[in-house]
Amino acid sequence: MPASIHAVAARAGVSVATVSRSLTAPRTVRENTRARVLVAAAELGYEPNRAARGLITGRTGNIGVIAPDLGNPYFHAVLKGAQARAREADYAVFVADGQEDAGEEEALIRAMGKQVDGIVLCSSRLAPDTLARLDPTPTLVLLNRRVPGRPSVVVDSAGGICLAVRHLAELGHVRCAFVAGPRRSWSNRERLRGLRACTRAVGAELVTIGPVAPQFTSGAAAADRVLETGATAVLAYNDLVAVGVLSRLAELGVRVPDELSVVGFDDIPLAAMVTPPLTTVAAPTELAGRVAVEALLDRLQDGAAQRPAAVQRLPTTLVVRSSTAAPALTRTTTALRSA
Amino acid sequence: MPASIHAVAARAGVSVATVSRSLTAPRTVRENTRARVLVAAAELGYEPNRAARGLITGRTGNIGVIAPDLGNPYFHAVLKGAQARAREADYAVFVADGQEDAGEEEALIRAMGKQVDGIVLCSSRLAPDTLARLDPTPTLVLLNRRVPGRPSVVVDSAGGICLAVRHLAELGHVRCAFVAGPRRSWSNRERLRGLRACTRAVGAELVTIGPVAPQFTSGAAAADRVLETGATAVLAYNDLVAVGVLSRLAELGVRVPDELSVVGFDDIPLAAMVTPPLTTVAAPTELAGRVAVEALLDRLQDGAAQRPAAVQRLPTTLVVRSSTAAPALTRTTTALRSA
């Protein structure tokens, strides 16, 4: 029912090849002719049939985004950025949920592979060698993960967490706890690395707890252990975990930030919504999605295989809200906790 | 590079037609033959080329999901359910963000229409006649919206909010406020309808505030006006708004639930994460996504056009947490508020 390239060709008085060229390789056809074609196409409301095009070019015009957990707010912003950039380039975006499971993730890559030109793989839980061994098609771009030979976009986790440590040090904290994220997570390792270097630099003590799943409930469960460490400040793997800590502390009657300072990571919207609003390291999440798609699009160009796979590092900033303050000289609720 | 149907046919010693039939209409080919084909296909790792299939069938094997705002946690659960069901049926899911804008939403439907067999349109902001006038292709299924002639899946908003009102009435509240959502939102009208009927039934007073955008910040802004009404309980359009109210109340030093009870709607994960945890009407969100895709898949069957468009209503439940309690006889923080 919709107009085909033949209809346009007939209307413009040219061959179908000329119509095709007018649309996909404008420079190869005389300007005059092209104008005629464009008018005819517009009049008929012609849009190339993507299936037919895909059949011959081998391209789908789609890209995929795979996240470990679509329920994690972090990815919504990524998705939003990715989708916006993709739409600009006339690509459509598939999404899928890896369910925090390496096997599922690999299956998803294969299943999705047939239908997309490339995939943005967010915070992959896959082992490095699995990742390296995957087929060259579809093209992969890694987000928050570095693997030799694969293009990737990462957020400066180490630098960001260092900002947080310095902030705490300036407030007078000398003993900090870290609630660690998944062992498979590259981001977690980066944060830990930054943390170790930076606490040493400012002369603070560091106690790590975990690893825990990057979720609210894990944070709530970890709060008690944080208190046991005697730390006056706690940094969490991400905001979700930090909010979990916050929630449990409220339950226990531990006042934040007076008795314990709490810092998150990511700056998801939730961070500003809780009480008290969370001090956190802000990652440019939407931008990251955008940049990842940008990198993917670039990778899809002819001859991209020759160029080396680039790694782009995005800067982070510290957002100071109300969950951090100078440590109290004494903790008033010790009795309450042991009750 | 990947195996084509011809390779499979050659290996199995049959024609391509037989291979095709073995895979798409198993009953039309002798069991013996089919087994041979299946073995050959498995050995070669054959997977039908979707573009070629789409070219001839006119189907894409994709479905789309459009939400007014991908940043709203409500849709993540919808998306999760939709994606899971779609994957079971070997469909892939496109997502797009309507940006709370009717024009953008319509453009999206058109753009996406070429690449999908059907669309699940969540909480559409489109005017009823626009919605009715849209092309029959792609097939549309509405979520949380009812329009004559269109299949839809709705959550029992009116019934759910009635549960909440009864809960408040039992606690002794006689004056309730409602922070209303977008005027274009069908869900909002339903909630308001249920609210009016139910408050009348239990003999409570109702004051409405708004409409406001369905976001955290709107809730925060509305909190002051809620206090002015003198209501002892407030129901919000959704959890995001409720959490905004909560946040502002904490800032003002108004204790929840002692001085004011707060009720949300949707039961997004956030509802359990805030302090105090939010009493809310739980919508079966993930299920809704699932059911909507189910309805879409059904609608995609041959001859579905004859059948009338069904409306499915999903039940809601009340989740009582800690943000509701019996009203205090006096409000102790009046002075604080006016300060």
Add this chain to the structure above:
DNA sequence: TCGATCTCTGAAAAGGTTTACAAGAGTGTA
């Protein structure tokens, strides 16, 4: 035994686009 019916299979067309190749026109050079 003959014809009718049914079951299974193959040949070939069709679907809409891109692109290799060829051809024609025009331009500049020897």
Add this chain to the structure above:
DNA sequence: TACACTCTTGTAAACCTTTTCAGAGATCGA
């Protein structure tokens, strides 16, 4: 004039699958 270009366009093949149509063989009833 002949030649070698470039520029522009058209013809036709190719992409891979589904599906129509027809044919071959088998079964069944008369």
